[in-house]
Amino acid sequence: MKRRNFVTTGMVALAGLALILVGQGCQKENKQITLGFSQIGAESEWRTANTKSIEESAKAAGIDLKLSDAQQKQENQIKAIRSFIAQKVDVIAFSPVVETGWEPVLREAKEAKIPVILTDRAVDTKDDSLWVSFMGSDFVEEGRRAANWLVEKTKDQKDPVNIVELQGTVGSAPAIDRKKGFEEVIKDKPQFKIIRSQTGDFTRAKGKEVMEAFLKAEGKNINVLYAHNDDMAIGAIQAIEEAGLRPGKDILIISIDAVKGAFEAMMAGKLNVTVECSPLLGPQLMTAVKDLMAGKQLPKRIVTEEGVFPMETAAQEFPKRKY
Ligand code: GYE
Numbered sequence: 001m002k003r004r005n006f007v008t009t010g011m012v013a014l015a016g017l018a019l020i021l022v023g024q025g026c027q028k029e030n031k032q033i034t035l036g037f038s039q040i041g042a043e044s045e046w047r048t049a050n051t052k053s054i055e056e057s058a059k060a061a062g063i064d065l066k067l068s069d070a071q072q073k074q075e076n077q078i079k080a081i082r083s084f085i086a087q088k089v090d091v092i093a094f095s096p097v098v099e100t101g102w103e104p105v106l107r108e109a110k111e112a113k114i115p116v117i118l119t120d121r122a123v124d125t126k127d128d129s130l131w132v133s134f135m136g137s138d139f140v141e142e143g144r145r146a147a148n149w150l151v152e153k154t155k156d157q158k159d160p161v162n163i164v165e166l167q168g169t170v171g172s173a174p175a176i177d178r179k180k181g182f183e184e185v186i187k188d189k190p191q192f193k194i195i196r197s198q199t200g201d202f203t204r205a206k207g208k209e210v211m212e213a214f215l216k217a218e219g220k221n222i223n224v225l226y227a228h229n230d231d232m233a234i235g236a237i238q239a240i241e242e243a244g245l246r247p248g249k250d251i252l253i254i255s256i257d258a259v260k261g262a263f264e265a266m267m268a269g270k271l272n273v274t275v276e277c278s279p280l281l282g283p284q285l286m287t288a289v290k291d292l293m294a295g296k297q298l299p300k301r302i303v304t305e306e307g308v309f310p311m312e313t314a315a316q317e318f319p320k321r322k323y
């Protein structure tokens with residue numbers, strides 16, 4: 001073959017290949033994306049707002065969302081993920097109820113070549129390649145912010161500060177990290193003592209029940225309640241009132257999330273401060289899903305930005321709150 005002919009043939013072949021590739025690209029873009037999302041449950045106001053955010057943003061992004069509620073049980077989440085794999089969804093996202101025990105199912109997803117995005121809570125796995133990205137809050141920092149508020153609030157006080165702690169779900173990332181961040185700040189300040197600490201599973205009912213037990217055991221010894229979420233604090237407020245004490249006054253109350261219920265409690269003078277943890281992860285999840293499908297690489301960690309709201313700011317902030 002003459003050199004010229006050879007070159008021309010080569011160019012035609014290349015152009016053909018390019019057309020095929022472009023065609024495939026378009027096909028991919030036009031195809032509706034299916035996202036399987038395994039939600040933890042409906043344990044708190046936070047979770048309800050999170051589910052709503054995911055549903056609304058999937059709809060707005062034109063993504064077909066298959067949402068499954070695990071009722072706070074890891075085995076249900078594993079079942080849901082397996083069913084997403086069987087259905088061959090394009091992307092799987094989930095908020096892991098606890099940190100450990102995910103390797104086998106995540107490996108199954110990887111073998112099926114379905115990318116997994118973690119939202120809200122992290123997993124504890126040795127192999128980081130089992131998930132593509134984790135988006136959510138820095139829970140350790142939230143714990144630090146809660147403790148920093150307390151240290152500042154009680155800085156002129158010489159007496160010991162006795163704290164009771166209502167922990168979130170045992171083994172969950174927010175329970176582990178919020179405890180860690182809080183303890184980190186008070187550990188070299190001997191006047192602060194956590195005298196009781198127990199799980200309230202992130203629910204109002206459990207928060208109330210455990211606070212009743214704390215009050216029975218410690219009575220007026222309790223100066224501060226640190227609750228890992230607003231719902232448990234709201235449950236505990238009821239228990240404190242029923243015990244004839246004034247929440248927010250006799251016992252300082254610190255919690256996390258900044259849901260509307262917490263602002264209402266602050267405006268009523270019963271909750272002293274809430275540290276923000278935003279559940280509005282839907283829009284950034286949908287962007288991530290689309291980016292993934294377009295072949296883009298996602299950052300391994302996407303951190304949510306958040307603030308702290310003391311009681312004094314509640315009335316002014318309340319109308320602006322979206323969850
Ligand atoms: O703080 C709590 C919810 O994982 C950040 O879960 C979330 C936590 C949130 O039940 O209210």
